[in-house]
Amino acid sequence: MPDTPSVPAPVILGNEPGSFPHGVLAERHPAIVRQVRDAFPLDPGRREALDALLASCADGVVEPLPAAADPTGRDRDRWSHWGMDEYAGRSWYDVPWLWAESHFYRRLLDAVGYFGPGPWQGVDPFRPAKLAELDAPETDEELAALDGLGELPADERARALLHGSLWGNRADLGFRLSDRGAGPRGEAEPLVADDSDTLWSLLPARGTGAVRQDPATLCLVADNAGRELVPDLLLVSHLLAEGRVGRVVLHVKPYPYYVSDATPTDVLDAVRRLVAAGGTAAGHGERLWTALTDGRVVVRAHPFSCAPLPYADMPGDLREDFAAATVTVLKGDLNYRRLVGDRWWPPTTPFADVTAYFPGPVAALRTLKSDVVTGLDAKTEAALEASGEPHWRTSGTHALIQARV
Numbered sequence: 001m002p003d004t005p006s007v008p009a010p011v012i013l014g015n016e017p018g019s020f021p022h023g024v025l026a027e028r029h030p031a032i033v034r035q036v037r038d039a040f041p042l043d044p045g046r047r048e049a050l051d052a053l054l055a056s057c058a059d060g061v062v063e064p065l066p067a068a069a070d071p072t073g074r075d076r077d078r079w080s081h082w083g084m085d086e087y088a089g090r091s092w093y094d095v096p097w098l099w100a101e102s103h104f105y106r107r108l109l110d111a112v113g114y115f116g117p118g119p120w121q122g123v124d125p126f127r128p129a130k131l132a133e134l135d136a137p138e139t140d141e142e143l144a145a146l147d148g149l150g151e152l153p154a155d156e157r158a159r160a161l162l163h164g165s166l167w168g169n170r171a172d173l174g175f176r177l178s179d180r181g182a183g184p185r186g187e188a189e190p191l192v193a194d195d196s197d198t199l200w201s202l203l204p205a206r207g208t209g210a211v212r213q214d215p216a217t218l219c220l221v222a223d224n225a226g227r228e229l230v231p232d233l234l235l236v237s238h239l240l241a242e243g244r245v246g247r248v249v250l251h252v253k254p255y256p257y258y259v260s261d262a263t264p265t266d267v268l269d270a271v272r273r274l275v276a277a278g279g280t281a282a283g284h285g286e287r288l289w290t291a292l293t294d295g296r297v298v299v300r301a302h303p304f305s306c307a308p309l310p311y312a313d314m315p316g317d318l319r320e321d322f323a324a325a326t327v328t329v330l331k332g333d334l335n336y337r338r339l340v341g342d343r344w345w346p347p348t349t350p351f352a353d354v355t356a357y358f359p360g361p362v363a364a365l366r367t368l369k370s371d372v373v374t375g376l377d378a379k380t381e382a383a384l385e386a387s388g389e390p391h392w393r394t395s396g397t398h399a400l401i402q403a404r405v
């Protein structure tokens with residue numbers, strides 16, 4: 001019998017040495033600080049602030065946002081509402097892991113002077129890496145592969161673009177033209193849940209005779225910039241071209257976050273990259289450019305997109321946005337954690353139950369990069385446990401497409 005979430009599972013913390021969340025706090029965060037320090041000729045004040053953050057990561061406690069970190073005061077009010085008053089003074093390791101990670105990125109931006117005033121105001125510390133990825137020769141190859149998609153039957157083309165967006169979450173824009181589900185029996189398959197039929201049923205193509213709400217609106221809650229955002233935008237362009245959607249609301253982050261999360265600037269970089277690519281990719285780029293200009297594609301950067309909280313706590317205006325959509329598709333691991341709650345759910349907990357609060361049809365496209373997972377059937381869970389892959393939850397080698405109407 002599937003597990004039901006009548007009693008919420010424990011929230012994931014980072015306080016168990018050897019666990020994946022602990023490793024992120026203890027190793028990955030300091031590595032990110034060092035990387036940012038090396039990537040820019042920061043002045044002594046900024047470098048000192050980064051060193052203080054490094055020391056805090058090692059053995060410090062969560063501190064309230066200093067006034068200098070937020071000249072308008074608005075963000076301090078938000079963070080106080082988001083749990084700062086409760087968590088200040090506690091160890092990074094003992095507060096919810098989602099909260100600690102999210103707060104780390106806010107502190108990192110303070111340290112580099114992102115919120116200004118000063119010369120570093122608004123400078124994205126992750127931009128060099130994002131641009132390098134966008135300009136990589138692999139991106140050219142992947143975009144050139146789009147030229148071959150035109151020969152495929154419509155449903156295969158749609159599937160390839162959906163899987164491009166899905167696996168793009170592993171920063172891998174490999175278009176999946178073959179059946180990823182196929183594999184020797186008994187092996188854990190790469191796709192551990194596949195509700196794509198449900199997703200497509202919400203977005204039928206024009207001229208298929210299906211009853212539909214017209215024009216359909218897609219809310220796409222994006223994840224990473226660069227080689228994930230590019231296939232996300234290609235999917236958007238395809239859905240517009242096929243008449244599966246008439247309008248797209250693209251949610252991105254208001255400021256740099258989790259290293260590679262997409263901001264409005266990253267959307268513009270990606271669209272420009274497509275336009276300049278030539279071939280089929282340029283056609284998609286031009287379609288997106290036009291759709292941005294005429295309002296069929298709208299970019300939103302809501303403050304809650306960088307909140308350290310699950311979507312169950314979303315504010316009313318965001319709830320209304322999602323409620324108005326034909327379907328909301330959330331990309332990536334972090335959005336998944338926020339959608340279902342960053343908890344130790346038994347993996348067979350139904351996805352529909354943990355997303356019942358969401359104000360409309362919802363889907364997740366995610367490669368598995370953290371411990372949380374729901375909606376698996378018992379056979380799949382058993383195959384994963386028996387697969388000999390100890391890190392199947394976190395290695396990004398498995399993915400899921402989950403949807404509920």
Ligand SMILES: O=P(O)(O)OC[C@H]1O[C@](O)(CO)[C@@H](O)[C@@H]1O
Pocket residue numbers: 024101169223224258331332333334335337369370
């Ligand atoms: O880019 P994604 O798919 O949201 O993944 C980010 C993931 O990386 C981590 O920051 C560390 O693995 C997770 O906390 C987070 O869920």
